[in-house]
Amino acid sequence: MSTTAHIPSHRKPRRSASKLAVRAGVAGGVLSTLAMAGTASASPSAEPVAETTLEMPVLNLDLAAEVSSAVTTAAENTRAAAVEGELTAQEESARTGAAAEAKKAKEDAQQKADAEKKVQEEAARKAEAERANRSTARASLSTKSSSGSTSSDGSGASVAAPATGSAAAIVNFARAQVGKAYVMGGTGPSSFDCSGLVQAAYRQAGISLPRMSQAQSSAGTSVSLNALQPGDILYWGSKGSAYHVAIYVGGGKFVGAQNPSTGIVERNLSYDKPTGAVRVL
Numbered sequence: 001m002s003t004t005a006h007i008p009s010h011r012k013p014r015r016s017a018s019k020l021a022v023r024a025g026v027a028g029g030v031l032s033t034l035a036m037a038g039t040a041s042a043s044p045s046a047e048p049v050a051e052t053t054l055e056m057p058v059l060n061l062d063l064a065a066e067v068s069s070a071v072t073t074a075a076e077n078t079r080a081a082a083v084e085g086e087l088t089a090q091e092e093s094a095r096t097g098a099a100a101e102a103k104k105a106k107e108d109a110q111q112k113a114d115a116e117k118k119v120q121e122e123a124a125r126k127a128e129a130e131r132a133n134r135s136t137a138r139a140s141l142s143t144k145s146s147s148g149s150t151s152s153d154g155s156g157a158s159v160a161a162p163a164t165g166s167a168a169a170i171v172n173f174a175r176a177q178v179g180k181a182y183v184m185g186g187t188g189p190s191s192f193d194c195s196g197l198v199q200a201a202y203r204q205a206g207i208s209l210p211r212m213s214q215a216q217s218s219a220g221t222s223v224s225l226n227a228l229q230p231g232d233i234l235y236w237g238s239k240g241s242a243y244h245v246a247i248y249v250g251g252g253k254f255v256g257a258q259n260p261s262t263g264i265v266e267r268n269l270s271y272d273k274p275t276g277a278v279r280v281l
Contacts, residue, residue, distance in 0.1 A: 166205035167231035173204045174255040197257045217242035220280035234274035
């Protein structure tokens with residue numbers, strides 16, 4: 001044979017570490033069993049034990065499949081954790097956005113409330129200024145009356161000086177409506193009822209009165225029929241539940257929307273003496 005000729009190898013293929021370990025375990029168990037059997041057959045009467053050849057079992061463990069399964073499970077767990085983290089982040093973002101919107105809404109409401117309060121304060125200031133002006137006008141009229149500018153018209157009521165300022169606007173408007181029709185519920189401009197005329201006249205002075213005669217009869221301060229001033233409201237019936245109202249225009253006269261037959265007229269107080277009077281100016 002040539003020295004360079006190929007000599008087949010009689011070496012067995014290597015086994016994996018895991019298979020070797022399993023075989024070792026199985027071999028150890030078999031040897032232990034054989035040792036116990038040999039001890040039991042040591043007596044002279046025992047039959048000789050035939051020589052037996054044992055073949056080691058081979059366990060084929062698919063470690064690659066187990067590793068693949070473990071990797072797949074780990075990947076699924078990682079993906080689930082990522083999804084849960086994203087949902088948590090979205091929830092936190094939503095809570096933060098809702099809190100910001102609530103804060104902004106609260107600030108807007110506060111600004112609106114402050115603006116409304118400012119408007120109300122300004123309106124109250126203007127109303128106070130108007131009341132002060134009316135008080136000044138009444139004081140001026142009273143001074144003129146006390147200086148001899150009044151006379152009696154024979155009805156017991158004093159005759160004040162000609163109306164000025166807001167009172168003049170009310171009186172002039174009322175007199176301009178004389179001759180127009182009386183219509184129940186009328187508020188002008190072509191027809192009025194008694195309270196509609198009084199309300200419209202006071203509107204000329206920038207004063208808003210209630211619509212009904214009952215409320216108008218208690219809208220101001222009560223005054224005596226002997227101390228009337230132009231622009232005072234006359235009423236018939238009880239104060240607060242009057243059934244008729246008119247406007248005192250000075251000189252012992254009043255203008256009122258009487259009834260459908262007479263319409264709006266100017267009359268002396270003696271024509272239909274009122275129950276009482278209130279002063280709004």
